[in-house]
Amino acid sequence: MSDTNESIGALIRKLESDYPFNTTTISKYVQHNQYENIEHIEAYLNSKHLSGDTDALDREKPFFNIVLAVVNLWWRATDIDRKNIRIKSTKLRHKVMAYAGNLKLQDWMKRVNFGAFLNDWGLSLVRYGSSPVEFVEKDGVLHPSVLSWHNMISDTVEFEKNPRIKILYLSKADLKKNKSYDHDVVEELLDAVTVRKTLDGQNKDTKSDYIKVYEVHGELPLSYLTGNEADDKIYQQQMHTVSYVKNKKEEYDDFCLYKGREAKDPQILTHLIKQEARAQSMGAVEYMFDAQWMINHSQKLIKDQLDFVSKVIMQTADANFAGQNTLTDVEVGDILVHAPNAPLGSVNNKGDITALQNFGKQWEALARELTSTPDAIRGENMPSGTAWRQVEALRTESHSLFELMVENKSLDIERMMREYIIPNLKKQLDTTEELALTLDAQGIREFDSMYVPNEVIRRANEEKKKKILAGEVALEPDKLQIETQVKQELSELGNRRYLKPSDIDSTTWKEALEDLEWEVEVDASGEARDKEAVMTTLTTVLKTIVTNPTVLQDPNMKMLFNKILEETDAISPLEFSTVPPAPPQPPQEMQPQLTPQPAVMGQ
Numbered sequence: 001m002s003d004t005n006e007s008i009g010a011l012i013r014k015l016e017s018d019y020p021f022n023t024t025t026i027s028k029y030v031q032h033n034q035y036e037n038i039e040h041i042e043a044y045l046n047s048k049h050l051s052g053d054t055d056a057l058d059r060e061k062p063f064f065n066i067v068l069a070v071v072n073l074w075w076r077a078t079d080i081d082r083k084n085i086r087i088k089s090t091k092l093r094h095k096v097m098a099y100a101g102n103l104k105l106q107d108w109m110k111r112v113n114f115g116a117f118l119n120d121w122g123l124s125l126v127r128y129g130s131s132p133v134e135f136v137e138k139d140g141v142l143h144p145s146v147l148s149w150h151n152m153i154s155d156t157v158e159f160e161k162n163p164r165i166k167i168l169y170l171s172k173a174d175l176k177k178n179k180s181y182d183h184d185v186v187e188e189l190l191d192a193v194t195v196r197k198t199l200d201g202q203n204k205d206t207k208s209d210y211i212k213v214y215e216v217h218g219e220l221p222l223s224y225l226t227g228n229e230a231d232d233k234i235y236q237q238q239m240h241t242v243s244y245v246k247n248k249k250e251e252y253d254d255f256c257l258y259k260g261r262e263a264k265d266p267q268i269l270t271h272l273i274k275q276e277a278r279a280q281s282m283g284a285v286e287y288m289f290d291a292q293w294m295i296n297h298s299q300k301l302i303k304d305q306l307d308f309v310s311k312v313i314m315q316t317a318d319a320n321f322a323g324q325n326t327l328t329d330v331e332v333g334d335i336l337v338h339a340p341n342a343p344l345g346s347v348n349n350k351g352d353i354t355a356l357q358n359f360g361k362q363w364e365a366l367a368r369e370l371t372s373t374p375d376a377i378r379g380e381n382m383p384s385g386t387a388w389r390q391v392e393a394l395r396t397e398s399h400s401l402f403e404l405m406v407e408n409k410s411l412d413i414e415r416m417m418r419e420y421i422i423p424n425l426k427k428q429l430d431t432t433e434e435l436a437l438t439l440d441a442q443g444i445r446e447f448d449s450m451y452v453p454n455e456v457i458r459r460a461n462e463e464k465k466k467k468i469l470a471g472e473v474a475l476e477p478d479k480l481q482i483e484t485q486v487k488q489e490l491s492e493l494g495n496r497r498y499l500k501p502s503d504i505d506s507t508t509w510k511e512a513l514e515d516l517e518w519e520v521e522v523d524a525s526g527e528a529r530d531k532e533a534v535m536t537t538l539t540t541v542l543k544t545i546v547t548n549p550t551v552l553q554d555p556n557m558k559m560l561f562n563k564i565l566e567e568t569d570a571i572s573p574l575e576f577s578t579v580p581p582a583p584p585q586p587p588q589e590m591q592p593q594l595t596p597q598p599a600v601m602g603q
Contacts, residue, residue, distance in 0.1 A: 008224055009244045009254030012214045015165060019153045026277045034156040034280050038149045041128060041285045044292055045071070055300075059307075064299040066364060067285045067292055070371045074126035074284045077402040078272070080409055082106075082115045085524045087417075099447065100499060103436075104425045112143055120146045121270070125409070129281035130271045132159065134166075135420040142424040144416070147267070149280070159269040159279040163218030169210040181241065181257040189243055189255040213257065216240040217267055225259055237262040264419070270412040272405045284371055291367035298360035302353055309350055318342035372401045414522040436498055447497050448490055456483045537564065 020035045043050055047063040054060055087101045109115065124131035124146050132147040132154070147166060155162035175186045189211060220238045222231035241258040275281045314321075318339045367373075460477040467474040490497070541564060544551065552558045 008216065008240050008242050008256065008259075009252060011163070012165060012216065012242060013244070013252070015153050015163070016214075022156055024156045024278060032156065032278050034154075034278070037280065037286065038128065040289065041283070042150070044285055044289075045127065049296065059304070062296070062299050062303055064295050064360075065292075066295055066367055067288050070284045070288065070367070070373050071123075071126055073373055074371070074402070074405075075123050077399070078126065078405045078409060079122055080118055080406065080413070080524055082109045082118060085109070085413060085417075085522070087422075088523055100429075101422065101425065104429060105421070108142070108421070108425060108428075112141065114144065117144045117146065122409070124149075125270065125272050125405075126284050129273070129275075129283035129286065130269055130279065132164075132267055132269050133416070134267045135416070136266055137424060140427065142420060144420075154279060156279055157277060160265065160267070161219075163216055163220060164267060166215040166217070168213040168215060170213050171210055175211065175213075175257075178257075185255050185257055189245075189257070211243055213241060213243045216242065217262070217265060225261070237265055268412075268415065268419075270409070272408060274408075287370045288367045291363045291370070294363040295360050295367075298356050298363070302356045302360075305353060305356070312346060314346055316342055316345070410522075410524040413524040417522045436496055444495060444497070448487070451497075452483060452486050452490070455486050459486070 021033075022035070023031050023033045025031050040050065044065070044067050047065045049061055049063060052061075085105070087098045087105060121131055121133060128149055132149070132152060134145050134147055136143050136145070151167040153165040153167070155164075172190055175181060175189065176183070217239050218237070219235045220240075222234040222236050223229060224240065225231075225236075225238060239258070239260060239262050240256065242254060242256050244252045244254045247253050269279060271281045272283065273281055320337065320339065456479050459482050460479055463477045463482075464474040541561065552561060
């Protein structure tokens with residue numbers, strides 16, 4: 001093995017050994033250990049005590065889990081679906097390009113199951129407060145994944161600015177199938193089969209056919225690639241895949257499966273609410289560390305008292321009963337004899353369960369306040385006599401925190417789109433092929449309003465060009481007739497439209513979309529709106545217009561109407577400008593009314 005490989009191995013071993021004990025001092029009284037914090041969260045998610053499942057007397061300790069319900073509530077309240085992710089143009093000339101980008105984006109999200117990624121990512125965020133994600137390109141297709149904190153070794157203050165290690169457990173088949181690995185080194189490594197272990201050395205399972213592999217990403221000295229000491233001060237983004245084992249001499253043998261430069265760091269760290277001086281932010285579970293501990297403590301005391309009061313304990317001054325159990329030893333018909341003035345009676349061992357229950361409820365209430373999950377948002381009935389306005393105020397106030405979290409998730413999705421997803425989609429669009437767009441009614445109107453005028457001009461110029469080349473007099477074509485023809489062709493397509501990057505075959509989509517990631521806006525939080533309130537508002541507006549159609553003729557009323565629509569954020573008043581006016585109704589012919597003639601007597 002080369003010295004460079006040994007240096008990478010030494011770096012991995014140092015980071016791995018230091019990580020569990022790396023405690024960061026945030027302030028005078030605050031210290032943070034990321035490894036212990038993650039293990040603490042995982043224990044509570046799985047209803048496990050940090051001090052073991054039994055007490056000093058070997059009695060089982062109950063775990064009254066209050067964190068799972070809050071985690072699930074946060075997960076639902078901050079959910080973003082893939083159908084809500086859209087590319088919007090910020091300039092008129094990029095509107096058609098945004099349509100093409102959305103088409104490829106939706107197709108890509110279906111192919112890589114981006115919806116499942118969003119769900120996994122959302123759950124990881126609410127559990128841990130932060131979630132590392134990775135984007136890896138395989139065979140030209142970008143694949144997103146959520147990285148597990150348990151299989152990550154990273155700096156506890158700055159995640160992206162320091163080397164990060166992803167721990168993999170690969171089978172022999174995985175190692176052999178990976179075309180990027182050095183297969184000679186793979187063959188050397190296959191003899192070093194280890195049991196899968198956690199970061200603290202515990203076995204994950206009983207299988208012994210998995211090999212522990214370390215994947216390192218980050219800006220590292222160039223000497224790790226070249227082996228030249230002169231390159232120690234030159235840093236570049238690199239990736240190394242390494243495994244190591246101890247030999248008979250108790251020394252480490254390093255196996256470098258892959259090493260090379262990276263054009264871009266594939267990993268980023270995302271947050272619900274970012275916190276200073278620590279890489280991992282606070283999630284729903286960490287907010288309830290103390291509350292969960294005290295709830296468990298009170299439930300343990302209640303259990304111990306219930307166990308104690310369920311026992312019948314006898315007392316007497318008679319020495320004849322010393323060492324006897326009158327409940328288990330006495331048989332039917334036995335006669336108990338006790339000494340004079342030494343009666344046999346029971347001990348009053350009643351406990352105060354109510355006080356302990358009230359103590360636990362105080363901590364449950366604190367947990368709801370810390371996590372913004374009052375009874376109203378949990379779907380529970382409020383106490384009798386609670387005003388409806390108070391319930392709505394609580395629900396609105398609680399949702400404001402989740403709106404902030406959704407906004408932060410949207411900003412992270414926008415970053416993913418600009419740095420990873422859209423650049424990858426542009427690589428796939430390095431063609432001149434025609435794209436088929438499926439649009440809604442509003443999208444069709446917008447598309448046709450831009451397409452029809454340009455197409456009419458193009459066809460008119462083409463017609464004049466043909467006449468000139470044929471030696472004929474090039475009169476001005478009838479553009480109205482051409483427009484009618486174009487609209488007829490489009491109407492036959494239904495909700496489908498077909499688009500090419502330009503009329504010049506040499507121009508590719510990649511060239512047309514050159515700066516698309518910076519020229520468009522990414523909207524990912526459309527689901528955050530209160531749809532019920534929006535529909536109620538729009539229904540009320542519709543009823544008002546139907547009842548009094550002339551109300552919008554008043555400029556003040558029209559301004560108020562537009563303002564209501566803008567506040568709902570469901571429809572823009574500008575969209576009405578593209579809606580074609582209703583055709584005038586033909587006047588109805590008045591049927592002549594026949595006047596009945598008076599009857600003449602005698603006829």
